[in-house]
Amino acid sequence: MDSKPIAFVDDGRRATRDLLRLFDARPSPDRELRGRLEALEGLDRQYGGSAPLPLEDVAALVASILVDLARSDDDELVIGVAVWAIRHEVTIEAPEIVVNALAARANRARSRDEIAAVVALMHAVVDNVRPRLGADLERSNPERAWRILHANLAITAIRTEDASLMDRAFDALDAALPDERANFYAEARALALAPGISPVVRERIDARIK
DSSP, rough: OOOOOOOOOOOOHHHHHHHHHHHHTSSSSOOOHHHHHHHHHHHHHHSSSSSSOSSSSSHHHHHHHHHHHHHOHHHHHHHHHHHHHHHHOOOOOOOOHHHHHHHHHHHHHOHHHHHHHHHHHHHHHHHHHHHHHHHOOOOOOTOOOOOOOOHHHHHHHHHTTTTHHHHHHHHHHHHHHTTTHHHHHHHHHHHHSSTTTOOHHHHHHTTTTO
C-alpha cells in the first residue's frame, strides 16, 4: 500500500481561498483585480499563510486592492484583505478604507460575540498601522484615520458591555489620543446615563473621568 503524506492545515491559506470565493460570488467580478487577489494566494503558497514576507512592494499591492475594493463598497472583502496583510506583517497603507469597513461591520453586528470580534479586528489594525500613524501629526483634522479608529474601537467595546474589553480599548484611546480623552469620556458618560445601559458601562467610563 502506498504511503500518503499528511497535509497540515494552513488557516491563513484557507482564509485567502475563501476570500477569492467571496470575490467570485460578486456580480461581474473584475478579472484584473482577481489577478491581484490571486497574487496574495500565491504568496501564501510560497511563504505560508501567516509568515512575514521578505519582499518589497507587497504593501503597495495590498493598497491597490483596497482602493479598488473601496470603490464598490465591499466591506467584507476589504476586511479580508486587511487581515491578510496583518497575518503577513505587511503595513496597511490605505488605513482609511479599512477603518470605514470595520465601522460598517460594527454597525451591522448585533450579538456580543459579533461585536467582540470587531473589537479584536480593530485592535489588530491599530497594531499594524501604529508605526505609520502613531505619531498622529494631523491633529488639526478630526477625520484622521488614527483618531477615528480609536474612537470607533472604544465605542464598539462599550457595546460589548464587557469590562475587560472596555478597559483595553480605553487604554488604547488614552495612549493614542491623550488630548481628546476627556471630551470622549464626558460624551460617553452622558450617553451611558440612558435607560437600559449596563451599570458596568457607566462604572468603566467613570473610572476614566478624573
